[in-house]
Amino acid sequence: GAVVSQHPSRVICKSGTSVKIECRSLDFQATTMFWYRQFPKQSLMLMATSNEGSKATYEQGVEKDKFLINHASLTLSTLTVTSAHPEDSSFYICSATSRETEAFFGQGTRLTVV
């Protein structure tokens, strides 16, 4: 299947700082990328949907000014967690898709805010 690469896989940051997570589709052009958050023993909760070249669409309850999403090219989307707090600690996963493919997931990023 197609490859979606997400970096970093783990990050620890201090409270109040910002963290950027990258999601790349390595062998196909992803017209749409999705960002999910997953708390321990819970399901994948969609945070936002981003289409290349346009603003992301955020799910209800997700602060767009806190979780900045950029989808500047067909192979790269970034999620920046701004002014991170301990409650933002979670597993963040991206997925990428095009009209010809099913959704492929990145390997996830374990964020710990201390």
Added chain:
Amino acid sequence: GENVEQHPSTLSVQEGDSAVIKCTYSDSASNYFPWYKQELGKRPQLIIDIRSNVGEKKDQRIAVTLNKTAKHFSLHITETQPEDSAVYFCAASSYGGYSTLTFGKGTMLLVSP
């Protein structure tokens, strides 16, 4: 919007037994139903999917059935093995891979040797 319910939340079986996980969806426009397997700390992996023009699909030990009228679909795993132990998620979407997937809450499957 779409709502996907998944049951059971946990399932324990003995090696060699069959396991069945069931999901229901609310949006009659949904036409694509993938199942993902997620091992601890890893990314979800697509294991099988079904589209609304098909009632059943099988791939070796796993199969998925779809009842559009009742709006439910199920995952069947036969001859379970310890390596099948993981969390399984069902999902539904309206336009296949390029639309938003709505996930069920997951089923933790534990296969005991």
